[in-house]
Amino acid sequence: MHLIYSSTATRLFSDEDLADLLKKARAHNININVTGMLLYENGSFFQVIEGPPETIETLFRNIISDSRHSKVITIIHESIVKRSFSEWTMGYSRVSAKDVSEIIGLNDFFTEGHSLNQLDFNRAKKLLNAFKQGRWHARIQTESKGAQINLENIQPQVFKPVESSALISTSFQPIIDSRSLKTMAYEAIPSDLKGKLLDKHSICHYQSTSRTFNDDYCGAAISLANKLGVNCNLIFTLRSDQVSNAHTAISLMLETAKQVGVPPSSIILKINQDNLIGDAELFARMNQTFRSVGLKLAIDDFGAGRSSMNLLETYEPDYISLNEQLVTGIDTNGARQAIVRGVNQACRDLGIDVIANHVSRFSEFEWFSYEGITLFQGDLIAKPEFETLPLAVIPVLDKG
Amino acid sequence: MRKGWPDFSFAFQPIVNVHSRTIVSYEALVRGREQQTALQILQSVSDADRYHFDETLRQHAIQLASRLNIGCNINLNLLPQALDVSDSAVYSTLAMAEKQGIPNSRITLEIVESEIINNLDCFIKSINVFRSLGVNISIDDFGAGYSGLNLLASFQPDSIKIDMSLIRGIDSIGPKQAIVRGIIRTCMDLGIDILAEGVETEAEYSWCRDEGIVIYQGFYFAKPEFEMLPSAIFPGW
Numbered sequence: 188m189h190l191i192y193s194s195t196a197t198r199l200f201s202d203e204d205l206a207d208l209l210k211k212a213r214a215h216n217i218n219i220n221v222t223g224m225l226l227y228e229n230g231s232f233f234q235v236i237e238g239p240p241e242t243i244e245t246l247f248r249n250i251i252s253d254s255r256h257s258k259v260i261t262i263i264h265e266s267i268v269k270r271s272f273s274e275w276t277m278g279y280s281r282v283s284a285k286d287v288s289e290i291i292g293l294n295d296f297f298t299e300g301h302s303l304n305q306l307d308f309n310r311a312k313k314l315l316n317a318f319k320q321g322r323w324h325a326r327i328q329t330e331s332k333g334a335q336i337n338l339e340n341i342q343p344q345v346f347k348p349v350e351s352s353a354l355i356s357t358s359f360q361p362i363i364d365s366r367s368l369k370t371m372a373y374e375a376i377p378s379d380l381k382g383k384l385l386d387k388h389s390i391c392h393y394q395s396t397s398r399t400f401n402d403d404y405c406g407a408a409i410s411l412a413n414k415l416g417v418n419c420n421l422i423f424t425l426r427s428d429q430v431s432n433a434h435t436a437i438s439l440m441l442e443t444a445k446q447v448g449v450p451p452s453s454i455i456l457k458i459n460q461d462n463l464i465g466d467a468e469l470f471a472r473m474n475q476t477f478r479s480v481g482l483k484l485a486i487d488d489f490g491a492g493r494s495s496m497n498l499l500e501t502y503e504p505d506y507i508s509l510n511e512q513l514v515t516g517i518d519t520n521g522a523r524q525a526i527v528r529g530v531n532q533a534c535r536d537l538g539i540d541v542i543a544n545h546v547s548r549f550s551e552f553e554w555f556s557y558e559g560i561t562l563f564q565g566d567l568i569a570k571p572e573f574e575t576l577p578l579a580v581i582p583v584l585d586k587g
Numbered sequence: 588m589r590k591g592w593p594d595f596s597f598a599f600q601p602i603v604n605v606h607s608r609t610i611v612s613y614e615a616l617v618r619g620r621e622q623q624t625a626l627q628i629l630q631s632v633s634d635a636d637r638y639h640f641d642e643t644l645r646q647h648a649i650q651l652a653s654r655l656n657i658g659c660n661i662n663l664n665l666l667p668q669a670l671d672v673s674d675s676a677v678y679s680t681l682a683m684a685e686k687q688g689i690p691n692s693r694i695t696l697e698i699v700e701s702e703i704i705n706n707l708d709c710f711i712k713s714i715n716v717f718r719s720l721g722v723n724i725s726i727d728d729f730g731a732g733y734s735g736l737n738l739l740a741s742f743q744p745d746s747i748k749i750d751m752s753l754i755r756g757i758d759s760i761g762p763k764q765a766i767v768r769g770i771i772r773t774c775m776d777l778g779i780d781i782l783a784e785g786v787e788t789e790a791e792y793s794w795c796r797d798e799g800i801v802i803y804q805g806f807y808f809a810k811p812e813f814e815m816l817p818s819a820i821f822p823g824w
Contacts, residue, residue: 258758258759259759260758260759260760260761261759261760261761262761263761490736490737490740491737495730495731495736496730496736496766496769496770497730497731497752497753497766499762499765499766500762500763500766503762510737512737512740513737513740520740521776521777522739522740522741522743522777523740524776525739525772525773525776525777526736526737526739526740526773528772528773528776529736529769529770529771529772529773529774529776530736530769530773531769532765532768532769532772533765533766533768533769533770534765534769536761536764536765536768536769537761537762537765
């Protein structure tokens with residue numbers, strides 16, 4: 188679990204004040220198995236703390252009540268695969284505006300007079316990543332390098348894979364990143380053996396004729412994708428018939444992935460929120476467990492039916508996939524444009540990537556591109572193909 | 588009063604514009620005469636009677652507000668299903684308003700977001716008739732229910748009320764801030780007014796104010812008062 192927050196100092200901190208604060212924090216953190224780092228710039232703090240969930244929560248409650256700072260804003264609070272700062276009981280750096288401006292995505296930030304206290308989710312992640320990649324490592328002041336701590340890694344439950352159902356196979360459709368000009372993922376779509384895509388209704392039919400569909404479809408699809416030589420992410424939809432048994436289905440999927448050498452971090456689980464209403468909290472908790480091993484989460488059909496902005500808060504997904512009704516004809520529909528702009532704005536703040544799904548016309552592609560959306564899926568890019576990883580066509584925008 | 592109905596009246600809570608520093612409206616909130624909450628009152632009415640009761644509430648609220656000499660707008664709640672059940676659901680409200688000398692343009696009908704989407708096309712058709720008569724439409728509890736922004740693709744109300752669950756603690760919760768910024772962005776593009784509901788602390792208010800929200804309802808400004816039109820406290824500059 189890591190928690191990232193920013194705050195504003197209630198008074199200016201001298202070097203001695205900071206040294207004292209760090210000394211106490213480090214001594215305490217060794218005892219409670221917490222690591223992290225602290226940035227201080229011109230009266231603003233930015234701190235990452237990582238450790239066991241209960242410890243982090245207790246520690247954070249104490250931090251909030253500390254009178255030396257105010258305006259404590261939680262930016263990120265989530266499970267993690269491994270610690271980023273495991274060698275630091277509390278690394279510390281005083282950053283300058285120039286340092287931060289060297290990070291892509293933050294270069295406009297401090298020049299506009301912002302402080303650390305105004306970092307949002309996405310920018311905080313960028314800052315964090317810059318640190319993970321080793322930037323300023325040398326400059327970080329730290330004392331107790333000896334305190335190496337192992338992460339409490341959550342392992343998926345191991346299940347024995349079931350033989351693949353012979354009635355269903357998979358079609359694949361690519362999702363492209365128009366900025367890197369690469370295929371970022373293939374979505375696995377259940378199909379019958381003639382290659383016909385199965386909708387929700389017909390899957391229920393298959394489910395009743397093939398009892399094992401729930402548990403083995405994803406595993407079989409991963410094996411197939413692996414045989415076809417997939418070298419990007421794979422997207423699976425958690426279907427309504429799997430929700431009641433999601434923990435088993437996901438565990439099994441990850442187990443198969445492990446066996447064929449596909450890392451969990453390259454699997455994206457897509458969920459349709461209509462299936463989860465009523466049990467959203469429970470699902471969110473389970474989801475945290477799987478995400479700590481690297482599984483990514485996407486919300487499907489965002490902007491349709493019951494999908495609401497507060498799902499972004501409940502699930503904190505990695506991706507949202509826009510609903511067909513929002514995407515189709517967006518280039519000529521002002522209301523849809525306004526909604527996508529609002530959704531996109533929230534997602535950008537939250538570090539969630541938006542996938543424009545069901546894009547079938549160039550004019551739609553163009554509109555999304557101008558709004559800064561770079562992930563696309565749909566017939567314009569490539570149609571789903573049976574047991575094949577189809578090549579994507581990436582449209583070229585007129586730069587004039 | 589119909590037999591079996593609880594003995595109700597109303598509390599009124601100010602809706603303020605902090606820019607003009609005026610009370611722009613009062614929301615009429617049903618209350619029991621024995622201090623029952625709105626929920627208790629509504630639950631004591633049978634399902635069969637619910638929509639008729641809903642209609643009656645609005646007429647009584649207007650009567651009371653008029654007796655209290657309301658000088659601004661009035662916000663009234665409407666169960667959207669009432670439109671299907673009774674042709675007079677809103678017309679009876681407007682008739683009562685006319686009798687009390689309150690023009691349609693001073694009436695805002697509040698509709699809870701989650702109740703609209705069940706029969707959206709039908710709802711839009713009937714509600715547009717009332718809009719053409721000058722009545723304002725507001726979406727209540729926005730962001731709390733199931734639909735959210737996408738409702739605005741097919742229906743653009745005059746205003747939305749951002750649900751208090753999003754407002755609570757917004758000054759310190761990053762994800763809520765991101766969501767509300769997204770809602771603000773969409774509503775500004777669509778020309779929909781934004782009201783922040785359930786504002787209780789100065790910190791919540793300051794955050795919303797910094798994001799450009801000027802219309803508020805909540806304990807920070809004024810509590811609802813039984814059979815009174817209370818005044819509001821405006822924050823200092």
